[in-house]
Amino acid sequence: MKSPTRRRHFASDNYSGICPESWKALEEANRGHAKSYGDDIYTARAADLLRELFDTKCEVFFVFNGTAANSLSLASLCQSYHSILCSELAHVETDECGAPEFFSNGTKVLLLPHTNGKIQPEEIERMVKNRSDLHFPKPRAVSISTATEVGTVYSVQELNAIGKKCKDLKLKLHMDGARFANAVAFLDVPPKQMTWQAGVDVLCFGGTKNGTHIGDAVVFFKPKLAEEFEYRCKQAGQLASKMRFLSAPWVGLLQNGAWLKYGKHSNAMAQLLYDELAKIPEARILFPRNANSVFVELPGNAIHGLWDLGWMFYTFIGSGGSRLMCSWDTTEQDVKDFIRDLKKNLSAKSKIPPRSRRDSPFYH
Numbered sequence: 001m002k003s004p005t006r007r008r009h010f011a012s013d014n015y016s017g018i019c020p021e022s023w024k025a026l027e028e029a030n031r032g033h034a035k036s037y038g039d040d041i042y043t044a045r046a047a048d049l050l051r052e053l054f055d056t057k058c059e060v061f062f063v064f065n066g067t068a069a070n071s072l073s074l075a076s077l078c079q080s081y082h083s084i085l086c087s088e089l090a091h092v093e094t095d096e097c098g099a100p101e102f103f104s105n106g107t108k109v110l111l112l113p114h115t116n117g118k119i120q121p122e123e124i125e126r127m128v129k130n131r132s133d134l135h136f137p138k139p140r141a142v143s144i145s146t147a148t149e150v151g152t153v154y155s156v157q158e159l160n161a162i163g164k165k166c167k168d169l170k171l172k173l174h175m176d177g178a179r180f181a182n183a184v185a186f187l188d189v190p191p192k193q194m195t196w197q198a199g200v201d202v203l204c205f206g207g208t209k210n211g212t213h214i215g216d217a218v219v220f221f222k223p224k225l226a227e228e229f230e231y232r233c234k235q236a237g238q239l240a241s242k243m244r245f246l247s248a249p250w251v252g253l254l255q256n257g258a259w260l261k262y263g264k265h266s267n268a269m270a271q272l273l274y275d276e277l278a279k280i281p282e283a284r285i286l287f288p289r290n291a292n293s294v295f296v297e298l299p300g301n302a303i304h305g306l307w308d309l310g311w312m313f314y315t316f317i318g319s320g321g322s323r324l325m326c327s328w329d330t331t332e333q334d335v336k337d338f339i340r341d342l343k344k345n346l347s348a349k350s351k352i353p354p355r356s357r358r359d360s361p362f363y364h
Contacts, residue, residue, distance in 0.1 A: 008327065008334050009312040010273075013179075013292060016327035018249065019211030019262060025252030026213070029244045038062070038243040046250040050205070050219060053254060055192050059226035061218040062246045063238040066178050067096045069204035069216040072232045074141060075104035076225060077172040077202070082107050082140035084174075085127055087114040089149040091176055103236060108137040116287055117148030118158065121165035128169050142166050145176040146183040146194070147291035151270075153183045156194055163199020172225070173199050178206035178216075181263030182291035196221035211253055211262050211328045215246035262328035266292035269326040269335060276339045282346050286321045297321040298342070305345030311338060 009015050018026070025042070034040040047060035063069050070092050074084055084100060086092055088111045092100050101107060112123045119142075128139045144162060146154045154162070166173045175195065177183070180203065184191055195203050202225060205217040220226035233239045240246050253259040274289040277296050286295040303315065303322060315322050324338075 007310065008330055010324040010326065010330075010334075010338065011312040011314055013209040013266065013325050013327040015312070016211070016329050018213045019253070019258060019328050021252035021256070021258040022212045022249035023252070025248045025250075026245065029248035034242075034244050036241050036243065037239060038247070040244040040247075042244040042251055043247040046217075046247040046254065049251065049254040050217060053191055054195060054219065054221070055190070056196055056221060057223065058196075059220040059223045059229070061220075061226070061229060061233060062215050062240070062243060062250070063218060063233060064214060064216075064240070064246070065208070066091070066176070066204060066206055066216050067099050068233075068236060068238045069206075069218045070143070070174070070176055071096060071099040071103040072229070072236055072238065073202045073204055073218050073220075074100045074143060074174055075107070076229050076232060077141045077174065078104050078107040079140070080105040080107055081137060083110045083137035084108070084141045084143055085110050085112055085119075085124055085139055085171075086143040087112055087117060087119045087145070087148070089114055089117055090143060090145055091149060091178065092143050094149070103232070107140075110137070110139065114148075117145070117150040117152045118154055119144065119162070121161045124162070124165050124171070125169065128171070139169070139171060141172040141174055143174045143176060145178070147179040147186075147293070150287045150295055151291045151293035152288055153186045153290040154194075156187060156189055156198065159194055159198035159200075167199055172201045175200045175203045177203050179209055179263075179291055180205050181210045181259050182267055185260060185263035185267050186290050195219075201225055207250060207253065209327075210259055212249040215249065217250065263292075266326045266328055266330060269330040269332070270294055270324075272332060273324060273326065273335045273338070276335065280339075280343070280346070283342075284321075292326045294324045294326075295321045296324065299346065301348065302342060302345040305348060306338075306341055309341050309345075311341065 029042050050060050112119045203219045207215050270292045274294045277283045284297040313324050
């Protein structure tokens with residue numbers, strides 16, 4: 001069998017492998033027997049490390065992926081006749097196959113306009129006050145992503161404003177933190193300052209994009225909201241029998257700060273990529289670089305040329321253009337090689353029309 005390519009790519013931070021710290025913890029958890037269904041020492045340790053990280057009492061659960069984390073936590077905040085408010089670009093709306101609605105028995109998702117991926121407090125209030133009659137699904141929760149689907153990060157001031165608006169309107173606040181480490185690295189503030197202190201009720205902390213092999217953490221900052229959440233996990237097939245293999249990698253990530261180290265590193269690689277692209281006249285940057293992604297508009301012939309050379313990146317995520325995503329293991333040489341090949345293709349005479357947004361050879 002032909003061995004797979006070892007090149008690192010810019011399509012997704014899901015492409016990367018397991019970071020050394022998580023791998024070592026996983027190896028340790030694999031030695032001998034341990035209690036099942038989360039009653040093991042690794043799960044307890046990972047949960048305690050998250051409580052230490054956020055400097056508060058909180059309820060912690062580990063599930064297989066972000067879709068389950070988002071959908072089950074939102075379902076725990078809502079009844080079927082409620083609604084969830086989120087950005088038009090939110091992952092819970094565009095990329096989870098209706099899972100939030102499915103697991104909540106039909107809670108409706110209502111979409112808000114965004115500015116560079118972020119929603120505004122006044123838009124939340126407008127939607128809530130637009131209708132209050134019995135015939136309309138009653139708003140109950142707001143879902144925000146940080147980093148957003150276009151790589152931007154809410155400031156602490158913005159988070160506080162949204163948190164206050166949710167409190168005033170008696171709404172629960174959910175945070176999709178698939179790239180939470182990158183958001184913390186960008187803001188350079190204690191995690192508590194951008195979560196429960198800002199009014200966030202539940203956080204879905206992504207591990208896969210931060211260096212684990214599988215598994216996200218659902219963190220309820222108000223324990224009462226987590227009542228019977230374990231039953232939701234069991235019913236949804238998210239209660240791992242060998243839970244230690246979901247939680248032990250988190251111990252590796254958290255205990256010596258590797259999660260933040262890798263968040264900072266992938267952000268730095270994205271900044272390097274951003275800086276190099278900004279020097280190229282044919283490349284038009286689409287959004288500010290806050291986290292570990294760069295969105296850029298490139299000529300069609302350059303996109304095709306890079307694909308033909310084996311580079312993998314998407315052209316249909318976010319608001320168009322090409323999304324270039326850096327990972328915990330992206331190197332400066334990876335960035336330099338990509339920029340070199342881009343410049344070669346831009347100087348080529350062939351002009352190939354761009355494909356449609358979903359015509360990438362690497363689509364899913």
